[in-house]
Amino acid sequence: MSGSVACNTKTVCVTGASGYIASWLVKFLLLRGYTVKATVRDPNDPKKVEHLVSLDGAKERLQLVKANLLEEGAFDSIVDGCDGVFHTASPFITGAKDPQTQLIEPAVKGTLNVLGSCAKFPSIKRVVLTSSIAAVAYTAKPLTPDVVVDETWYSDAEFCKESKTLAEEAAWSFAKEKGIDLVTINPAMVIGPLLQPTLNTSASQGQKYIPMLLMDGLTCAEDKPFSPTFQVSKEKAKSLGIDFIPLEVSLKETVDSLKEKKFIDF
Ligand SMILES: NC(=O)c1ccc[n+]([C@@H]2O[C@H](COP(=O)([O-])OP(=O)(O)OC[C@H]3O[C@@H](n4cnc5c(N)ncnc54)[C@H](OP(=O)(O)O)[C@@H]3O)[C@@H](O)[C@H]2O)c1
Known part of the structure; x- marks a missing residue:
């Protein structure tokens, strides 16, 4: 915007x-x-x-x-x-x-x-x-x-x-x-850049899981496709004109934000 x-x-x-x-x-x-x-x-x-x-x-x-x-x-x-x-x-x-x-x-x-x-x-x-x-x-x-x-x-x-x-x-x-x-x-885990200077609960989970997700992503790209545990309908949200940001983009933006605010260092 x-x-x-x-x-x-x-x-x-x-x-x-x-x-x-x-x-x-x-x-x-x-x-x-x-x-x-x-x-x-x-x-x-x-x-x-x-x-x-x-x-x-x-x-x-x-x-x-x-x-x-x-x-x-x-x-x-x-x-x-x-x-x-x-x-x-x-x-x-x-x-x-x-x-x-x-x-x-x-x-x-x-x-x-x-x-x-x-x-x-x-x-x-x-x-x-x-x-x-x-x-x-x-x-x-x-x-x-x-x-x-x-x-x-x-x-x-x-x-x-x-x-x-x-x-x-x-x-x-x-x-x-x-x-x-x-x-x-009804969101699941919300990721993306932080506006606030402190880590909220979900971002602190992100801090824990994102390195794992990135590792998983690498492994998936090598030998097995990503398979969800279950699916969540996006139809209602799409009908409101919401355009979902691709997962890889959101993950990157989250990592960049956590790095910029010095919550992670890798
Ligand atoms: N983030 C996610 O991945 C996620 C996923 C599913 C659902 N949700 C839901 O979405 C909502 C927002 O999540 P969020 O991640 O943005 O949470 P957050 O960053 O942890 O913010 C929660 C806010 O609630 C306020 N709060 C807590 N107890 C309060 C009290 N007794 N009186 C007044 N304010 C109080 C906190 O105020 P202080 O700043 O004063 O501490 C904080 O600003 C929550 O209802 C959460 O359960 C979030």
Whole structure:
């Protein structure tokens, strides 16, 4: 996308705006002319906000607001007057000792907290929730290379007692009850350059796996074709005009970004 700013009068909220996906979202929304209310836990931490305030259009149309998912009602005054809300904030603790209280409860509670605020303000036309492939792909059915997972799938919450599955399930039930127009996005592992200066959880996974993927790529090129464990339908995304970046390009951009920020050295 070019750096030219489009004209727009709409205001949207992005929760967890310092995060990896959210930072890109804020960048594109500003470029498209939106006014963005970006929620962060600590607006005074330069590592969390400097990359946001230096974005094109930020000076004119970015508002940083402090909010914690677990504080009930914290999003009321923020989403009031917004046309849309992108809810990306999510607790993530690697190796949580007690996933039920450290991850599952905060994820479900936090999502319902944001949706609860959205339900109070009719200006909000749509809420987009960043869920996860974990919320759709895991049923008791075996995942084999011929299986195509699409938007009709839902993970079995008993089989896959996982924070994103339960948070998405709770979000759909609340949205239906309150008449909220909800859209969920179910990414698998997201890769690509980082805007923020710190490593988010998925990028730190990337840091671990990318060297392995590169090695695998080399091995595949030598003797065996790449075979997926299962397939994920791209039809819905393509129907929205989304053009997927080829894996090799994304991998290269991720590695270049991790190198530039000195997270890897090879
Ligand atoms: N990246 C992936 O590969 C991937 C794959 C599937 C799904 N997802 C989902 O996509 C969303 C964004 O992922 P990401 O990789 O961009 O995550 P990320 O970089 O780790 O960012 C998550 C954000 O959530 C915020 N957050 C955590 N706990 C919070 C709380 N109690 N109150 C307010 N904010 C809180 C963090 O705020 P601080 O900056 O204050 O810590 C952080 O900015 C998440 O919901 C994630 O589960 C990501």
